[in-house]
Amino acid sequence: MLKFFTVDNFEKEGMYLRSMAQKGWHFKAYKNFKYIFEKSESKDVYYQIDYHSQAEGDKDEYIQFFEDSGWSFAFSYPIFDGEWIYFKKESSATGTAEIYTDTSSKINLFQKIRKRWCLFGIFISIFMIMALFINGLALESPSISLYVIMILALFVIILYSKMIVNLTRKIRQLQT
Template identity: 45%
Template sequence: MTKKVFKFITVDNVEKEEAFLEEMASKGWFFSKYALLRYHFEQSEPRDYTYCIDYKEDAGDEAEYLTLFEDAGWEHVCSYPILNGKWMYFRKAVKEGAPKEAIFTDNDSMVALWKTIRSRWSWFGGVVVLMLIALGLISLFTSTYIIGSIFIFTVAAILIVLYGKMYIRMTRKIKLRS
């Protein structure tokens, strides 16, 4: 049996996403793919898994990258392409009595990941917001209906808050680990 779950988790909350996937696995729902803000799960016997998420920039070395994780015992679950890179989802069965494993074992690699995420999503959010503001201004001056412009400016404001929150949280994480 399969199950799709809509869950909105922002890029600054990777830990929350990993915990969600681990909780679902403990209930017998195993993550299989992500598409259109929906997590897809396959049902089986409950197991404890550690899920880890990485953002891999497109560099033409994906086969070597995946082999590195496979050699370390991580199973590649799926990839989700976005912004000239991919979210890479991995899992590993939890060994009884062993500490939780992670793909990032040092501060420098974790900080580098957060800086990459902060940079890519800040640029993306900034471009989208500027386009929405331009569209809103065009609509304001060319349309007889102001409601369209109000809607566009509202969406832009929501995105400013969302991306601003993401930028601040990522900056705090970077400062704590640096």
């Protein structure tokens, strides 16, 4: 199934995976904007997604911590210097339906994600602006490639701005 969620909407991604499990399609993997599901019996399964960077310590200990809390490791997706880690838990299991139950942990998660993707967005934007500048200097008249790069640069700037604004809003809501 082809589906796209931005990092500021990873909670919606978890809800999407839960709705698919309720229909009998259980999440197995994610690759190239495609979700891979396995058909089985319908179950109510909570999915939670977390970002774990290599700087935060051993991945096995990190996963064990959540497994000790009743969550099962489902999948990991490497990105930057860390990974998106997918956890799952059947709704009939004990405990909460969220891996982060306190406000300060949620705020820290949103701040960590905002920082990483803000830096990446700035890097990509600078790279595209430089490509525009170099392409513009090399051409005597504008070409299709210049317009394509301009559109892509504008799209990236808007997308990353939206993510940063949404994550900042979530942080402020939790702080009040």
